[in-house]
Amino acid sequence: MPGLTTEFRHTLRRLRGQILGWGIGLALYGLLMGAMYDAINNITGLEDILANYPPEMMAFFGDRIALNTPEGYFGTYYSSYMPIIVGIFAAGAAAGLLAGDEERGTLDLTLSYPVSRTALFWGRWMAYALATALILFIGYLGWAVTLPMSTMDVTWSALLRPFLPLWAVSMLFGALALLLSLILPSARMASMIAGALLVANFLLAGLANLNDNLRPIMDVTPFAFLQSGEALNGLNWGWLAGLTAVALLLSAAAWLLFRRRDIRVGGERGWSWRLRLRER
């Protein structure tokens, strides 16, 4: 497909600063938390301290506050926050993949070259998917280097497992941002809404532990299928495939919209698609 590899390489090059910035940040945090595993677990009376926490707070974090286990520690201090952190990158980068260039006016010239919209879309999408994976992998390396130095009984391959659901859920919210960027007037608005939904889902996941009435809603959201520290003991492949499939479906919907889209000229933002619908 002409232009696919060019767009892939070009987008990856554009994202390289973010890959390094976000990746190194995550790696340093992983390094810190990995190195502190023994110190935290050796705190005398830690279980008593946790037992004295308000029950609402304990419930908010679910059953993960078993800090003396690798999955409890990893889930509480690392992987439960990661969807928010990586999701911010994912939503911002995905919303800017096409609509950002369109708003800057650079897409006009790019699409005057013999590259199909399909090649341009999927070339950029693949680079973005790889960039998200690379950020998580650099983050993984930060934690992985601490394993030989701690008593955390986890292999390197087992440590890699929780990063897969993290990637899938980041891709899902990224794909949502990408789809919204082709519907809403601006890329920034799309990333903000996708980001807000991500944070809302994170909060809902905690609140559903406090209020059973929220459970039915929570059960149909992406975070219900996100394995945190428990993925260290084994992956739920069905959940992982489900999250990935939804991400792909949202991306495919964005691709269909992009194929039929009137490319806006630089600086143009608006609700023209709504006006057209109203006129019909």
Added chain:
Amino acid sequence: MTTEPALSIQGLTKSYGRVQALRGVDLEVNRGEIFGFLGPNGAGKTTTIRCLLDLIRPDGGTARVLGLDPQANSIAVRSRVTYLPGELSLEANLSAERALRYLADLRGDNIDWNRVRELARRLSLDLKTQIKNMSKGNKQKVGVVQAFMAPADLLLLDEPTSGLDPLMQQEVYRLVREAQAAGATIFFSSHIISEVQAIAERVAIIRDGRIIRTLDPHELIAMSTRRVRVRLREPLPEGTLTAIPGLTLIERTLIERNGMTLTVQVEGEMDALIKALAPFPVVDLETERPSLEEIFLTLYEE
């Protein structure tokens, strides 16, 4: 060589919400022709060009580019066409060379990099400079280089000399003529009459999304009135200019040392006025070109 027109547009319409940008554009551009597309801002020039590249989809009508439907054969069309956007935007963090290499990769062919360097030299463009550090004129030069770096059957140039100084404008005109000599068709939009006169062989005038007229660019000036100011070393005898058809005397001023200035309005060609003035010592002669709006007024009056 095929005789099919390079561009054939019939009844092209396009709306943005309630704004009707094109109201039925009909146009035909022959192969190997330099064709000017003249109109004020917002007339529909850019919208027409963007429909030809499948960047936007028309609501109605048909367009054929090099004999192909630009929607059904989008890639085939774009592989034979180069484009210079009217509002050129390039990735700010790239150098000119990196931006051009990316675009060359997209074209897929092996672009002759010596050609790129030659174009940069002719346009006095430093390829190492980052786009974000460039002036508007230099960014436009990058746009010109990308439009001319690959061999093309058709060049779609949307206001190609925008932001360029007069010397560089002349260089762009030379590039256009060279492309034509190499067999390409050039379709360029402009709102500058002198530019259209300088290079176009035919010109279509568009206003409010409709083609008003297609004509020879020299007719543009001939069809409109111009103000001419003549300074003579000695007073002109009474009645010298009265017989010239289409001439109206606006002002006649005697100046020191028996000289005189005359301001007249001329409709059509200047030939009769120049011949009438030939026996007299003319110190200076200035003509004011008609504005695009004046030409439109003339066309509407017709």
